Amino acid sequence: MSTVTPQQLIAAQQSSLETLFGFANQAFAGFEKLVALNLQVGKANLAESQQILAKAVAVKDPSELIALSASLSQPAAEKVAAYGRQVHEIVSGVQAELSSAATSQFQQAQKDAQGFIESLAKNAPAGSEGAVAAWNSAFSAANATYESASKAAKQFVATVSAGA
Template sequence: MSFFNLEKLQDAQKANLDLLQQISGKIFSSVEQLSQLQFKTLQATTEEQFDGFRKLLAVRDPQGFAELQASFTQPNVQAERLAEFNRQVHALIVGTQSEIAQLTTRQVEAGTKQVQEFVEVISKNAPAGSESVVAGFKSSLANASTVFESAQKAVKQAADAAQSGFGAATAAAGKTAPGAKATSESK
């Protein structure tokens, strides 16, 4: 009798290949979305620059030049634009990480189940006197599962901390920009 079920092994290999393909597809999709976001931002910035040049060429007197110059130094608009771009990039990163984590978690759970089934088959067919070895193997498997769960929780906590830090930084930037605008308007 064989302890290895070749059909299950092939199924596991196919599942791992499918997982790799799904992760690759998600990464490529995210890179494509990031490229599109960067392209749109670059395009909008370029249009704004050309619009600024057009306005500059339309200036006919010193007062018009001063008004135009004041409109270019609106930190609130620039800061908000940058914050929005950063929010979109952050959302894309968090979404991609979350989807990849879900995919890998499902695969690890399936792999753990297969290993547990394999251990059960071994323990049923183990020769007499090998109970301590089988118990040690089961204990190691349980410890590995605990370590994986702890690592998973730590990664989630780190992602949550990064998310709250990003939210706090964005809020602080939003509060700073209006203050800068008020300072520039009072001059």
């Protein structure tokens, strides 16, 4: 019967660590984008506030101040909406990258598990066909469950994104 070698365990651990750090790097890249966006928005708001304050100080009568206030509400609402869209794009992009990476990692794990089961079946002692068949059945059921959950999750994300 075939057994797992220390080299195979080391390779599996290295692969898992690479995957973990890949996910962490993708998350940090998204965080960096959010920080950059917030810095950009903060700088723009500071400059705009300075201009608005200069205009407000230069106002000579209350009607000008009311007109200035009214002229600011529409652009402010548009800026908030644009900011929300940009945040959504960044978060959606990171989510899509992580989802894609997780899917490919899972598919590789499926292939590895299938290879292990096939190796087990080839090297199994006589009379163990029932156990091997049970492993195959459990593996197939797990794959079907994953596929069903994955489709439902993708459908849910698409529905939520369409509503946003």
